[in-house]
Amino acid sequence: AEDGYRLWQRYEQVQDASKLQAYRKAAGEIIIQGNSPTLKVAQQELEMGLNGLLGQAVPTTQQPTQQNILVAGTPSTSALIKELNLSDKLKAAGDEGYLLLTTTKNGRNYTVIAANTDIGVLYGSFHLLRLLQTEQDIAKLSLTSTPKIKHRVLNHWDNLDRTVERGYSGFSLWNWHLLPDYIDQRYIDYARANASIGINGTVLTNVNANALVLTPDYLKKVAALADAFRPYGLKVYLTARFSAPIEIGGLKTADPLDPQVQAWWKQKSDEIYGYVPDFGGFLVKANSEGQPGPQNYGRNHADGANMLADAVAAHGGIVMWRAFVYDDKEPDDRAKQAYNEFKPLDGQFRDNVLVQVKNGPIDFQPREPFHPMFGAMPKTPLMMEFQITQEYLGQGTTLAYLSPMYKETLESDTYAKGKGSTVAKDIDGTLYKHTLTGIAGVANIGTDRNWTGHQFGQANWYTFGRLAWDHTLSSEEIAEEWLRMTFTNNSQFIAPVKSMMLGSHETIVNYMTPLGLHHIMGWSHHYGPGPWIKDKHRADWTSVYYHRADEKGIGFDRTKTGSNAVSQYFPPVAKQFANLKTVPEKYLLWFHHVDWDYKVNSGRTLWNELCYRYSSGVDGVRQMQQTWDKVQGQVDEERFQHVKTFLAIQEKEAKWWRDACLLYFQTFSKRPIPQDLEKPA
Numbered sequence: 001a002e003d004g005y006r007l008w009q010r011y012e013q014v015q016d017a018s019k020l021q022a023y024r025k026a027a028g029e030i031i032i033q034g035n036s037p038t039l040k041v042a043q044q045e046l047e048m049g050l051n052g053l054l055g056q057a058v059p060t061t062q063q064p065t066q067q068n069i070l071v072a073g074t075p076s077t078s079a080l081i082k083e084l085n086l087s088d089k090l091k092a093a094g095d096e097g098y099l100l101l102t103t104t105k106n107g108r109n110y111t112v113i114a115a116n117t118d119i120g121v122l123y124g125s126f127h128l129l130r131l132l133q134t135e136q137d138i139a140k141l142s143l144t145s146t147p148k149i150k151h152r153v154l155n156h157w158d159n160l161d162r163t164v165e166r167g168y169s170g171f172s173l174w175n176w177h178l179l180p181d182y183i184d185q186r187y188i189d190y191a192r193a194n195a196s197i198g199i200n201g202t203v204l205t206n207v208n209a210n211a212l213v214l215t216p217d218y219l220k221k222v223a224a225l226a227d228a229f230r231p232y233g234l235k236v237y238l239t240a241r242f243s244a245p246i247e248i249g250g251l252k253t254a255d256p257l258d259p260q261v262q263a264w265w266k267q268k269s270d271e272i273y274g275y276v277p278d279f280g281g282f283l284v285k286a287n288s289e290g291q292p293g294p295q296n297y298g299r300n301h302a303d304g305a306n307m308l309a310d311a312v313a314a315h316g317g318i319v320m321w322r323a324f325v326y327d328d329k330e331p332d333d334r335a336k337q338a339y340n341e342f343k344p345l346d347g348q349f350r351d352n353v354l355v356q357v358k359n360g361p362i363d364f365q366p367r368e369p370f371h372p373m374f375g376a377m378p379k380t381p382l383m384m385e386f387q388i389t390q391e392y393l394g395q396g397t398t399l400a401y402l403s404p405m406y407k408e409t410l411e412s413d414t415y416a417k418g419k420g421s422t423v424a425k426d427i428d429g430t431l432y433k434h435t436l437t438g439i440a441g442v443a444n445i446g447t448d449r450n451w452t453g454h455q456f457g458q459a460n461w462y463t464f465g466r467l468a469w470d471h472t473l474s475s476e477e478i479a480e481e482w483l484r485m486t487f488t489n490n491s492q493f494i495a496p497v498k499s500m501m502l503g504s505h506e507t508i509v510n511y512m513t514p515l516g517l518h519h520i521m522g523w524s525h526h527y528g529p530g531p532w533i534k535d536k537h538r539a540d541w542t543s544v545y546y547h548r549a550d551e552k553g554i555g556f557d558r559t560k561t562g563s564n565a566v567s568q569y570f571p572p573v574a575k576q577f578a579n580l581k582t583v584p585e586k587y588l589l590w591f592h593h594v595d596w597d598y599k600v601n602s603g604r605t606l607w608n609e610l611c612y613r614y615s616s617g618v619d620g621v622r623q624m625q626q627t628w629d630k631v632q633g634q635v636d637e638e639r640f641q642h643v644k645t646f647l648a649i650q651e652k653e654a655k656w657w658r659d660a661c662l663l664y665f666q667t668f669s670k671r672p673i674p675q676d677l678e679k680p681a
């Protein structure tokens with residue numbers, strides 16, 4: 001049965017007859033000279049892929065015997081690649097990139113996957129397979145591909161008891177109980193999937209960290225995973241609980257300036273590298289949401305990050321120090337805290353530290369303006385943190401294609417060095433000439449057969465990897481690739497489903513948090529609407545803190561008359577956001593408290609516009625249902641029904657959101673819902 005396990009790596013036989021013929025001809029045999037573990041898996045993947053796609057076995061040989069040859073390798077282990085004299089072109093491929101080209105030599109035709117490194121060969125192999133999977137022409141290949149960002153990392157919020165914080169697709173993949181002895185095939189398939197999209201790192205454990213993972217019993221298990229992933233170029237990282245020296249080291253303090261603490265982390269790091277020689281380093285959440293950190297000892301984030309950075313530096317490790325910090329000490333606006341704490345530390349971090357910043361200043365909302373730290377710390381490499389798992393986006397049952405959301409942030413202009421200083425340029429190092437660069441995605445992967453719960457959740461894992469490799473790719477081309485590989489190359493399927501995907505995020509924003517509303521989800525679990533939440537726990541954990549609806553209007557005033565968070569942006573952006581007339585409407589209520597009768601772009605009053613947005617969100621889901629119903633028969637029935645059922649759930653949720661929010665906000669606006677709209681149930 002087609003359950004989605006194979007992700008975008010299905011390798012079904014090519015349907016287009018002339019393409020099939022051309023591919024069969026081009027790949028008469030496979031030649032891979034050299035035998036590292038990475039080249040081995042490249043060979044296996046090419047064999048498996050071609051056998052499936054071509055519907056016939058393709059022999060692997062060591063020397064040319066046929067007319068048309070697929071050759072993959074590096075000049076250092078493959079004499080054949082060396083003879084092709086590609087060294088000039090290979091210069092541009094760097095450490096992880098590759099060339100795909102077609103050429104002839106001694107009367108034979110070659111389709112070439114060439115790279116400087118074995119991992120480049122593997123990435124190139126996946127690219128070639130993708131060309132076949134998506135039925136592209138491969139007769140005249142001539143391309144070079146290199147990643148724009150160095151560390152392309154998944155963050156698993158996986159606990160040692162295998163629950164996954166904010167995970168909606170089963171339990172953690174890491175079976176700590178059976179490790180290190182039993183290597184589940186799933187680990188290999190996970191690594192294959194990641195390598196196929198260029199992801200080269202994985203943080204195995206939750207940022208709300210458990211120090212136990214740093215003890216020898218667990219480190220053995222971590223080493224077994226690292227061994228399984230290594231051929232695929234996937235490095236393992238761990239989260240470091242800041243108080244680990246106390247909890248598992250028997251020390252009285254975790255003060256980063258205490259020599260004993262420093263020595264403990266140094267020794268601990270040496271120990272980890274004994275188990276995992278290519279260990280990537282640490283990811284740290286400190287002094288945020290109750291996690292321990294350097295501030296417990298009167299020190300700052302740089303003190304904490306640098307101590308850990310020094311501990312791993314000799315081994316080539318890095319520290320990814322998160323900037324997601326807030327506490328109840330900054331009551332006037334949570335959105336301002338990270339910038340305020342980190343900006344003064346610019347220039348104080350070690351060379352092997354990246355500061356990992358969420359895309360927006362609050363918390364993975366359906367839509368946020370970009371985080372004001374981007375562009376604002378020239379001396380510190382900032383790493384992007386996106387959320388792939390849909391914590392605030394309907395969780396497991398919602399079809400939300402997130403590429404447009406990621407792109408919106410990446411393409412935002414910070415104006416840090418004038419026009420064109422996009423967030424992407426800060427992240428990829430070109431804005432401030434950093435060579436240490438990174439991007440992280442909080443994984444949506446679990447033990448569900450289809451990995452991500454929703455079949456379309458796979459698209460977000462896929463798009464994260466593709467954008468991490470090349471953020472200039474468009475949402476549309478990524479969706480198209482993914483659909484072709486995951487479902488079918490049939491254009492009658494691709495066209496409508498692609499446009500459904502491309503509109504899906506905006507649809508959700510409309511029925512959850514239109515016009516810049518944010519954080520009005522149910523308390524703590526963040527599922528479903530909860531704009532009325534006010535009396536529990538801290539002020540900044542309530543919805544009323546964020547939407548501030550009253551009889552006059554709605555929205556969070558972040559201009560001078562309010563929290564002035566807007567001043568954290570560079571002047572052209574600050575000016576634009578601060579002005580009610582120029583603020584992009586999608587951020588209106590993020591930055592302004594606006595009167596119910598204020599006229600928005602459509603000419604409607606704010607209240608009426610809210611009603612229309614919520615309604616159009618519901619309509620959008622219904623359109624998605626119609627689109628999907630029409631493609632029945634063009635894909636396997638199993639996945640068709642799965643998606644159909646989830647869309648029906650999503651329609652219920654959309655109505656729930658619309659009705660709950662409008663009826664609640666109406667208690668302030670005291671205005672009617674426009675006649676022509678469907679009435680709340």
Ligand code: GCW
Nearest residue numbers: 157165166207208285324363
């Ligand atoms: O999005 C919020 C989540 C927490 C999470 C935290 C964080 C891992 O609600 O579950 O904790 O952010 O990013 O640290």
